[in-house]
Amino acid sequence: MHDQTTQSGASELVQASNGVETISYDDFAKLDIRIGTVVAAELVPETDKLIKCTIDFGDPQSGGGKRTIVSGIAKWRKPEELVGKQLPYIVNLTPRILRGIESQGMLLAASPGGEGLALLLPDVPVPNGTRLK
Numbered sequence: 001m002h003d004q005t006t007q008s009g010a011s012e013l014v015q016a017s018n019g020v021e022t023i024s025y026d027d028f029a030k031l032d033i034r035i036g037t038v039v040a041a042e043l044v045p046e047t048d049k050l051i052k053c054t055i056d057f058g059d060p061q062s063g064g065g066k067r068t069i070v071s072g073i074a075k076w077r078k079p080e081e082l083v084g085k086q087l088p089y090i091v092n093l094t095p096r097i098l099r100g101i102e103s104q105g106m107l108l109a110a111s112p113g114g115e116g117l118a119l120l121l122p123d124v125p126v127p128n129g130t131r132l133k
Contacts, residue, residue: 032063032092033108033132035122039066041079044099049074052101053082055089058129067091070103076117088120088132 036055044050049072058064069089088108095102110118122130 030092031090033088034064034091035086035126035128035130035132036067036089036091037086037128038082038084041082043074043079044070044101047074047099050099051077051079051082053079053107055087055105056128057089057091058127062129063091064129067104068102069105069107070098070101071107071109073107073109073117077119085119086122086125086128 034057036057038053039056040054042052044052050070051074052068052070055067055069056064057067089105090108091105093106095104097103108120110120112118
């Protein structure tokens with residue numbers, strides 16, 4: 001990655017070597033990424049890619065509670081394999097309707113080599129709703 005600086009010292013957005021636009025720290029800080037526990041999961045009818053999960057993000061008083069999040073991971077995981085797992089989600093995205101279901105966030109996962117799926121798990125249990133930084 002490279003950086004260009006203007007006369008005022010502010011960094012301009014530039015293209016990283018992989019063609020993805022870089023963002024400022026302030027833009028990254030806008031993302032609310034939290035750990036939640038999958039309490040229920042099921043295949044979305046009439047699709048072979050989507051799983052609908054109910055995620056527990058902890059105390060509703062601190063921005064937690066339960067949310068429905070739809071993820072396109074059914075090719076690599078069965079719903080029952082997800083239940084009980086703590087996973088990271090972006091929780092401040094504008095909700096989207098996927099196959100008639102409102103998805104209230106996005107699962108973060110790795111795609112090794114652009115194929116497959118690697119779930120990202122905390123190495124120790126953390127309280128639901130824990131923020132990632």
